[in-house]
Amino acid sequence: MPDYQFWSERWLNNQIGFHMNGPHKSLIEFIDLFKVHKKIFVPLCGKSPDMIFLRQYGLEVIGVEFSEIAILDFIKENNLKMIKHEVRDLIFYEGDGFKIYQGNLFKLFEIDLAGVTCCYDRASMVAFNQQERVNYSQFLKDIVKDLTLILAPLLDYGEVLDAGPPFSVTARELNLLYGKNFELEVLRSDETPLRDNLKSKGAIYEKEVTWLFKKKING
Numbered sequence: 001m002p003d004y005q006f007w008s009e010r011w012l013n014n015q016i017g018f019h020m021n022g023p024h025k026s027l028i029e030f031i032d033l034f035k036v037h038k039k040i041f042v043p044l045c046g047k048s049p050d051m052i053f054l055r056q057y058g059l060e061v062i063g064v065e066f067s068e069i070a071i072l073d074f075i076k077e078n079n080l081k082m083i084k085h086e087v088r089d090l091i092f093y094e095g096d097g098f099k100i101y102q103g104n105l106f107k108l109f110e111i112d113l114a115g116v117t118c119c120y121d122r123a124s125m126v127a128f129n130q131q132e133r134v135n136y137s138q139f140l141k142d143i144v145k146d147l148t149l150i151l152a153p154l155l156d157y158g159e160v161l162d163a164g165p166p167f168s169v170t171a172r173e174l175n176l177l178y179g180k181n182f183e184l185e186v187l188r189s190d191e192t193p194l195r196d197n198l199k200s201k202g203a204i205y206e207k208e209v210t211w212l213f214k215k216k217i218n219g
Contacts, residue, residue, distance in 0.1 A: 023053035044123040047074035126166035150213035182213040
């Protein structure tokens with residue numbers, strides 16, 4: 001199970017250095033990949049301004065976030081009118097073209113994500129450890145049945161298992177988990193200075209790699 005306590009404490013203590021004040025550069029650059037889509041899934045969405053950018057583009061945004069603080073901040077900071085609902089053991093907030101589930105991502109059912117054909121993942125793959133990323137790949141396959149495209153800016157500093165979160169996600173791992181069902185393409189790769197804590201754990205490089213996943217016809 002994901003370490004939701006870790007992330008909840010980060011939000012509670014306002015230790016959110018991972019939060020960006022504007023949309024991600026890769027989302028801005030590649031937004032037109034979503035032009036034929038209507039409903040997008042944003043897992044572990046926090047209060048990301050990426051969601052506002054996606055909504056302004058015309059997409060219906062379906063997010064999921066464990067922290068209520070993050071969701072309420074998102075609503076308040078963007079002056080949104082969203083109503084709180086409950087379904088099964090999940091709470092969700094809906095309105096103004098957004099629907100954000102509060103709780104464990106893996107408790108979502110297929111019906112909750114019906115009609116979602118694309119996904120923007122800047123937060124979940126790098127937040128999950130190796131086994132959770134395996135579970136997540138299976139979740140996308142089993143639950144998000146209509147999914148045909150994923151845009152994912154990920155971090156890569158090699159196969160350094162204990163360096164995270166955020167965790168490293170390599171090309172080798174992505175091919176193992178998604179290669180059977182998706183065509184994988186690197187859209188951009190940006191080298192960044194290697195941080196000392198990663199170097200001490202054996203990393204020899206650090207980069208952000210933006211991946212495109214496109215569903216294979218028979219995938």
